[in-house]
Every structure is written in C-alpha cells, then in structure tokens.
Amino acid sequence: MGRDGRRLRVRKLVAAAIALLCAGVLHSRAGAAAPTYTQDQIEAAFLYRFAGFVSWPRGALQAPTFTIAVLDDDAVASDLARMLADKELQGRPARVRRITRISQLGDAQILYVGDSDAHALKHWLAPLAGRPVLLVTSQAGGLDDGSAINFLIVDRHVRFDISLAAARRSGLTISADLLSVAAHIEGGPVGSQAPCQTQPRPLQELACAPRLATR
Amino acid sequence: MISRRPDPLALTMAVIAAIGPSLVQAAPAAAATSREDLTQMSLTQLSNLRVTSVAKTPQPLGEAPAAVYVITHDEIARSGVTSLPEALRLAPNLEVTQVSASDYIVSARGFNGAPAAQNFSNKMLILIDGRSIYTPLYSGVYLDAEAILLRDVDRIEVISGPGAALWGANAVNGVINIITRSARSTEGSYASAGAGNLGENLEARYGGAVGDAAAVRVYARAIKRDAMQQPDGSSAHDDWYKTETGFRGDWRGTADSFTLEGDAYRALENQSAPGAGDLLVAGADALARWHHRTERSRIQLQVYLDQSERREPFGGLGFVLHTYDVSLQQNLNLGAAGQLVWGAGERVNDYAINNTVNLAFLPSHRALTLGNLFAQESFSPVHDLTLIAGAKLEDDPFAGWQFQPDARLAWTPRASEMLWAAASRAVRSPTPFDTDVVERVGPILGLIGNRSFQPERVTAYELGYRGQLANTLSLSVSGFYNVYDDLRTIEPSPGATFFPLTWDNFMRGDTRGVEAWADWQVTGWWRLSPGLRTVSEHLRLEPGASGILGTAQAGDDPRAQLRLTSSMNLPWRLNLDGTLRHVDALPDPSLPGYWELSARLAWQFSDTLALSLSGSNLLHARHLELPAPYGEYIDRSVFVRADWTPR
Numbered sequence: 057m058g059r060d061g062r063r064l065r066v067r068k069l070v071a072a073a074i075a076l077l078c079a080g081v082l083h084s085r086a087g088a089a090a091p092t093y094t095q096d097q098i099e100a101a102f103l104y105r106f107a108g109f110v111s112w113p114r115g116a117l118q119a120p121t122f123t124i125a126v127l128d129d130d131a132v133a134s135d136l137a138r139m140l141a142d143k144e145l146q147g148r149p150a151r152v153r154r155i156t157r158i159s160q161l162g163d164a165q166i167l168y169v170g171d172s173d174a175h176a177l178k179h180w181l182a183p184l185a186g187r188p189v190l191l192v193t194s195q196a197g198g199l200d201d202g203s204a205i206n207f208l209i210v211d212r213h214v215r216f217d218i219s220l221a222a223a224r225r226s227g228l229t230i231s232a233d234l235l236s237v238a239a240h241i242e243g244g245p246v247g248s249q250a251p252c253q254t255q256p257r258p259l260q261e262l263a264c265a266p267r268l269a270t271r
Numbered sequence: 272m273i274s275r276r277p278d279p280l281a282l283t284m285a286v287i288a289a290i291g292p293s294l295v296q297a298a299p300a301a302a303a304t305s306r307e308d309l310t311q312m313s314l315t316q317l318s319n320l321r322v323t324s325v326a327k328t329p330q331p332l333g334e335a336p337a338a339v340y341v342i343t344h345d346e347i348a349r350s351g352v353t354s355l356p357e358a359l360r361l362a363p364n365l366e367v368t369q370v371s372a373s374d375y376i377v378s379a380r381g382f383n384g385a386p387a388a389q390n391f392s393n394k395m396l397i398l399i400d401g402r403s404i405y406t407p408l409y410s411g412v413y414l415d416a417e418a419i420l421l422r423d424v425d426r427i428e429v430i431s432g433p434g435a436a437l438w439g440a441n442a443v444n445g446v447i448n449i450i451t452r453s454a455r456s457t458e459g460s461y462a463s464a465g466a467g468n469l470g471e472n473l474e475a476r477y478g479g480a481v482g483d484a485a486a487v488r489v490y491a492r493a494i495k496r497d498a499m500q501q502p503d504g505s506s507a508h509d510d511w512y513k514t515e516t517g518f519r520g521d522w523r524g525t526a527d528s529f530t531l532e533g534d535a536y537r538a539l540e541n542q543s544a545p546g547a548g549d550l551l552v553a554g555a556d557a558l559a560r561w562h563h564r565t566e567r568s569r570i571q572l573q574v575y576l577d578q579s580e581r582r583e584p585f586g587g588l589g590f591v592l593h594t595y596d597v598s599l600q601q602n603l604n605l606g607a608a609g610q611l612v613w614g615a616g617e618r619v620n621d622y623a624i625n626n627t628v629n630l631a632f633l634p635s636h637r638a639l640t641l642g643n644l645f646a647q648e649s650f651s652p653v654h655d656l657t658l659i660a661g662a663k664l665e666d667d668p669f670a671g672w673q674f675q676p677d678a679r680l681a682w683t684p685r686a687s688e689m690l691w692a693a694a695s696r697a698v699r700s701p702t703p704f705d706t707d708v709v710e711r712v713g714p715i716l717g718l719i720g721n722r723s724f725q726p727e728r729v730t731a732y733e734l735g736y737r738g739q740l741a742n743t744l745s746l747s748v749s750g751f752y753n754v755y756d757d758l759r760t761i762e763p764s765p766g767a768t769f770f771p772l773t774w775d776n777f778m779r780g781d782t783r784g785v786e787a788w789a790d791w792q793v794t795g796w797w798r799l800s801p802g803l804r805t806v807s808e809h810l811r812l813e814p815g816a817s818g819i820l821g822t823a824q825a826g827d828d829p830r831a832q833l834r835l836t837s838s839m840n841l842p843w844r845l846n847l848d849g850t851l852r853h854v855d856a857l858p859d860p861s862l863p864g865y866w867e868l869s870a871r872l873a874w875q876f877s878d879t880l881a882l883s884l885s886g887s888n889l890l891h892a893r894h895l896e897l898p899a900p901y902g903e904y905i906d907r908s909v910f911v912r913a914d915w916t917p918r
Binding site: 093094097098100101102104105109128129130131133139143154156157158159179213214215233234237 | 309310312313314315317318319320455456458482483484523524525526564565567604606
C-alpha cells in the first residue's frame with residue numbers, strides 16, 4: 057500500500073515536471089521575438105567598441121591592420137569575426153586572431169583572454185608588461201592579475217571594471233566616455249585604497265581580504 | 272525486488288523525448304534574432320542588454336540555488352589545517368567529529384551513525400576532481416585514505432542537502448566536491464616542513480610548463496601522527512604514518528582541454544591495542560578528462576581507475592577494491608530555452624574481501640556495475656526567476672533502477688540577492704555490508720545480511736536566502752525539512768527469536784534544521800565569519816520493528832553547532848586567524864557539549880619564506896568528540912611550520 061502510494065506520488069511529480077517544462081518551453085518560444093544575446097556575443101561587441109575609446113601610442117599602430125587577439129575562446133572569436141567582417145578600427149581593416157599562447161600575439165592591439173584558469177592568468181600576462189596592448193579579461197579577479205578591462209556579470213548584464221593603472225603601464229589612454237560606462241574604476245585618483253569594499257561584488261569574491269593578505 | 276524495477280524509467284524517457292526536440296527547435300530561432308545590430312549599439316546600449324545565458328563557465332556552485340558553502344584555497348591556507356577532514360571543518364554546514372588520530376566522521380544534517388549499531392555515516396558523497404571516493408562496501412568514506420596536497424586545492428564545494436540528480440546515489444544529505452588547481456596554475460616549487468606535539472608533516476611540489484599550452488606538477492607528502500594520550504596517562508595506540516605522491520598534467524588548446532592526474536598512497540595505522548599490529552591502507556588512482564567547448568556546448572568525457580586496499584595485520588580482515596568509471600556529460604546552451612545538462616555513466620566496483628571467522632562477506636568477491644543517466648534543464652520562464660529541473664536514473668546492482676528527481680526555483684530580485692526553494696529526492700543504495708555480511712560472536716551467528724534490503728530514501732524540502740546586505744556583509748540562510756523512509760534498523764532475522772540479527776528498513780521520520788553563515792568585513796584588515804547549524808531529528812520505528820537499539824541507531828548528532836572565525840591582516844606581514852567553535856551535547860549515548868578554539872599566527876618572513884605557529888583544541892588539555900569507548904580523547908596540539916616557495 058505504502059509502496060503504491062509512493063509510486064503514485066512519483067507519477068504526480070513527474071507529471072508536474074513535464075507540465076512545468078512544457079510551459080517553460082512554450083513561454084520561451086513565445087518570447088523569442090525579443091532580441092536575445094549570449095554573454096559571448098555582448099563581450100565581442102564590447103571588444104569591437106573598445107577600440108574607439110582607447111588611444112594607443114603611435115608606434116603601436118604601424119601595422120596595416122587592427123588586430124584583436126582572442127586567447128582560448130572560440131565562442132567570442134567566432135562572434136567577433138562575424139562582427140568585424142568589412143569593419144575598420146582606428147582607420148585600418150579589423151581582424152581577429154585566434155591564439156593559444158601569448159607568443160602568437162604578434163602585432164595585435166587588443167588581447168582578450170576568455171575563460172581561462174584564473175590562477176594562470178597572472179603568469180601568462182607577465183611577458184606583456186609594458187607592451188602597448190589592451191588586455192581584456194572575463195573572470196573574477198582579472199584586474200588583480202594585470203588586465204586593464206575585466207568583464208563581469210551584474211544582474212544579468214555584461215559590465216566591466218577598468219584598471220587605469222594597468223592601462224597606464226601599457227602606455228594606453230582610456231577616454232572619459234568609456235570610463236563613464238565602467239562599473240568600477242581602479243587605480244584612479246580616488247577609491248584605490250580599498251578596491252574590495254567600494255563595489256558590491258558577487259558573494260564569492262568576499263574572499264578579498266585573505267587574497268590581499270597572501271600576496 | 273524485481274517487481275519494483277519499472278515505470279520511472281519509461282516516464283523519464285518520455286519526458287526527455289517530449290521536451291528534447293522542442294528545446295532544440297527553440298534555440299536557433301532565438302539565436303537568429305538581430306545579432307548584426309550589436310556593432311551599431313553604443314556602450315550604454317550594450318551595457319543595458321540582458322544576457323540570456325551566462326555560458327562562460329558552468330555556473331559556479333557558489334551561485335547555485337542550494338545550501339552551498341565554498342571553502343576557498345585561502346581559507347584552507349589561513350586555517351593552518353594539515354588534513355582533509357580538518358579542512359572540512361571549515362564548512363559551517365558540515366558535522367565533523369574526530370574519533371581518533373586517524374579517524375573522522377563527516378556528515379551533514381544529522382545521521383553521523385552509531386558505532387554500537389555498526390551504522391556508519393553513509394549519506395554523504397565526496398569527490399576529488401570528479402572521482403568519487405566513497406567506498407561501495409558500506410557507502411561511507413575512508414578519510415584516512417586518499418592522497419591530496421591541500422596547497423594545490425583550489426576550493427572545496429560543500430553542498431548540504433541532496434545532490435543526487437547530478438551526482439547520483441548516496442548524495443542524500445550532502446555532496447563534497449574537492450577541486451584541485453590546474454597544473455597550469457601551480458608552476459614552480461614549493462616545500463613545507465612542520466612539526467608539533469602530535470606529529471610531523473613534510474611536503475613538496477614541483478610544477479613546470481611544457482610548452483606554452485601545457486603544464487605538469489608532481490608532489491610528495493609524508494605525515495606522521497602520534498598517539499593520543501588519554502586522561503589516565505595511557506596511549507590510545509592510534510599513531511600512524513602515511514606517504515603520498517601524485518601528479519597532474521593539463522593541456523589546453525582553443526576548443527579542447529585535457530587533464531591527466533594520478534595519486535598513490537600508503538599508510539600504516541596502529542590498531543588501538545599494544546601488539547595488535549598495523550592496519551595497512553594503500554591505494555592508487557588515475558584519471559583522464561577531455562573537455563571540448565564549442566559555441567553552444569561543452570562536452571566532457573572522463574575515465575578513471577581507482578584501487579584501494581585495507582588489510583588488518585596477521586591475515587585479518589581486508590579488502591581490495593578496483594573501481595572503473597567512465598562518464599560523459601554535455602552542457603548545451605539553448606539560448607532562450609535555457610541550458611540543458613545531460614550525461615551518462617557506467618561504473619564497475621570489483622572487490623575481493625579477505626573474510627575472517629568473526630566478520631565475513633558472502634560472497635567475498637563481486638563485480639558490481641552501476642549505470643546512470645541524467646538530465647537537468649535550467650531556464651528563466653519569467654524575468655528574475657530561474658527554474659532548474661532534473662533527474663538521475665541509476666541502475667543499482669542491488670535495488671534496480673532508482674529515480675532521483677530534483678526541482679529548484681531561484682528568484683533573483685537584485686544581482687546581490689537570491690531567494691530559492693527546492694524539492695528533491697535521493698537514496699542511499701544498499702551495499703554489500705547490508706546484503707552480504709555474516710558476523711559471528713564466538714559460537715553464535717550474530718548478524719546476517721538481508722538480500723532484500725531496500726534503499727534508504729529521503730525527500731527534502733529546502734528554502735534559502737543568500738544576499739549581500741551591505742558592501743561589507745553577506746549572509747546565507749537556509750532551512751530544510753527532510754522526510755526519510757526505509758532507514759536501516761537492526762532486527763532479529765525472520766524466524767529467529769533474537770540471533771541471528773539482520774538489517775531491515777523499519778525506521779522513518781523527519782529532520783528539520785537551519786544552516787546559516789555570514790561574512791563581515793569589519794575593516795579592511797579584519798573579517799569575521801560566524802556560522803550556525805541546527806538539526807532536530809524526529810525518527811520513529813514502523814510497526815513490526817523489534818525496537819532493538821531504538822532510533823538512536825540512526826545517529827548521535829548534536830542539535831546545534833556554532834563557529835566564529837576571525838581573520839586579521841596585521842602589520843609587518845603578519846596574519847592572525849582563529850576559530851571558536853561550539854558543539855552541542857550528543858543525546859544517545861550522551862556526551863556533554865564543548866567549546867574549542869584553534870588559532871594560527873603566520874609571518875611572511877620574505878617573498879619566499881613563510882613561518883607559522885598554529886594550535887588546535889586549545890581550550891582543553893584533551894576532550895572527547897565521540898563518547899567512550901567509541902572515541903578517543905583528542906589532545907591539545909601545537910604545530911610550527913615553514914613554507915618555502917622559491918621564485
């Protein structure tokens with residue numbers, strides 16, 4: 057008796073799950089008319105736009121093309137390649153270069169590092185110190201590891217933090233228009249004392265204090 | 272038992288068949304809309320776009336709608352712990368009991384077992400880099416086995432509550448995921464030596480790059496633990512030592528990555544009586560994982576082999592267990608239709624037991640196969656709401672197909688807040704210890720296994736809140752109401768007046784409780800982390816039960832547990848950390864509650880050398896965490912340590 061009752065409950069549960077799932081699918085199809093984007097697509101679009109708000113030192117723009125290198129992220133590279141077809145950046149044809157190691161960077165002006173091992177980032181980026189390359193990352197703690205712009209998700213929107221210090225080290229100037237859209241700016245004249253506390257962060261990043269300490 | 276295999280399979284297959292195609296159809300339609308417009312948008316417009324799916328990485332568990340506590344690498348380092356079970360104590364939602372120098376019990380939400388009833392904590396699943404380390408012989412975990420260098424652990428995700436829909440059987444009251452760092456993140460040398468009144472530690476690791484895209488590390492570790500001294504001055508004879516070694520290699524290309532890792536360990540443990548000889552604990556494992564990422568999907572194929580062995584001295588009880596496991600998992604990004612994870616796996620547990628007169632398994636050798644299939648869909652039907660529904664089907668070697676569904680709802684009114692609710696089911700599957708055991712007490716046949724023993728079952732209902740209350744304060748609170756059925760009891764076997772005893776499923780009931788923790792960054796240099804866990808168990812025996820050992824055989828759990836951790840960054844590169852913890856009284860057999868304190872002072876002497884002094888159980892010269900005769904007195908300990916990381 058008890059077993060039959062339980063089986064019945066399982067059936068009800070499964071039936072309810074089917075109903076819920078179907079309802080969800082129908083709903084989402086109905087809502088498909090509104091434009092939808094993945095994080096990859098939005099980040100790719102930002103990468104394209106960033107080029108217009110950053111000034112590179114003269115020597116960095118001698119190549120005939122403007123190149124955005126994408127390390128270890130096929131999804132962003134594909135989206136970007138579609139967007140950049142027939143486009144110009146800084147008065148030059150724009151190109152995407154997919155790379156798997158920093159040494160393949162070549163004359164690229166922007167380097168995007170996608171979903172990488174967070175702890176490897178710092179190590180990888182070390183050889184780039186002082187080179188006129190805009191480093192863009194998409195992971196928690198990206199700025200701490202030396203990148204100039206780091207994407208983050210805030211309430212399902214793609215936002216980014218900017219490190220003025222990192223940009224300066226690369227000899228780049230970031231325009232005020234770009235700064236005004238940033239979620240948070242580090243290394244500026246104000247707010248650089250306690251970066252962990254000035255901005256609400258995802259919960260996991262509260263590990264901030266120990267991270268500072270172990271350095 | 273045969274008649275109970277059945278329809279859940281058919282039903283779930285029907286669910287997958289029904290929803291699968293519609294989901295796949297929905298995806299391209301959604302993805303096709305207006306991608307080209309993105310380049311025309313201003314920075315502000317881009318900032319205002321809503322992301323349909325965050326597909327960068329699989330959702331970090333810390334953000335999942337579940338009671339998850341993530342023990343970070345830094346938390347482990349700053350606590351000064353030197354063993355895995357001590358590290359698990361950092362999770363406020365776990366109940367960790369030290370039994371002796373080598374033995375710990377880990378459980379969540381009660382059910383820590385009862386040694387008198389030969390009931391061991393068996394409702395937790397523990398995985399190291401995706402390799403399950405529970406022993407299929409009794410579904411528990413031997414925490415003295417395994418090789419792990421805490422220095423290379425990236426994080427430990429501790430989920431209290433069922434996790435069966437993704438992880439499978441025995442994830443009844445929780446899942447512990449130990450995740451080590453990629454070899455590409457651990458390049459360089461590291462060596463550490465430490466000594467204290469209860470033992471010594473020596474460990475070293477070397478990691479190096481192999482080209483630009485790959486890296487390898489190797490490590491070795493040796494530990495020695497001294498016997499606990501008892502109040503009458505005698506020794507508990509629980510001293511032991513262990514050597515461990517292992518490697519991990521990671522390669523990463525544009526769309527593919529590959530990991531290969533392996534470990535080996537060997538320990539000798541004194542047997543709690545003079546002249547009893549040493550228990551041998553040894554094992555080795557190897558795991559390979561391939562990961563392929565495309566624009567809309569991630570596929571993971573994983574294979575591992577694991578050998579573990581325990582042998583009592585002088586030809587006593589022992590076993591050798593070989594585990595072979597292969598699993599496949601795919602995460603599909605379906606655009607507006609959400610995200611689908613599905614997977615399948617097969618495991619073979621091949622064991623041979625060296626029986627003794629007093630304790631035997633019949634048959635003493637088996638090869639148990641365990642197949643599984645799971646799917647989980649997560650989507651947002653309405654703004655701010657996420658629904659996750661999934662189930663795992665497992666073909667258990669003893670109990671047949673088990674259906675373990677899970678449904679979760681998360682409401683995220685703001686990026687910094689989440690309210691969630693969940694309902695899920697999980698089972699603790701029968702084991703050879705339930706079905707095959709034969710125990711003798713002198714001439715008497717004391718206990719025989721029950722071939723028709725049923726899985727222990729739970730249906731769990733949970734409600735939780737997680738939020739950032741202020742820039743410096745975050746909070747997680749969750750409550751659970753778990754309904755258990757078919758819990759194991761000990762009964763006279765059919766026809767017998769008392770002996771031989773056997774197992775049956777005559778207990779049921781419910782548990783309820785709260786798990787809460789917070790993080791308060793008091794100032795830039797000082798952080799406080801309180802934690803609380805309560806559980807009240809309302810168990811009863813079903814009609815027909817003999818009542819032998821009562822409901823206490825399920826567990827002897829403290830009703831509440833508190834902790835307060837303080838982390839300070841002091842000048843002169845000093846760190847001071849401490850944890851005060853309270854464990855409530857144990858009911859039956861009874862043990863008074865206790866307070867204990869651990870602390871660590873660390874000094875980063877130079878960029879390459881760090882020195883630390885730490886102490887555990889500082890408030891008492893010795894204390895019991897499990898009542899005698901089952902637990903030994905645990906002595907106060909101090910430990911000094913030097914860590915060297917050359918540039």
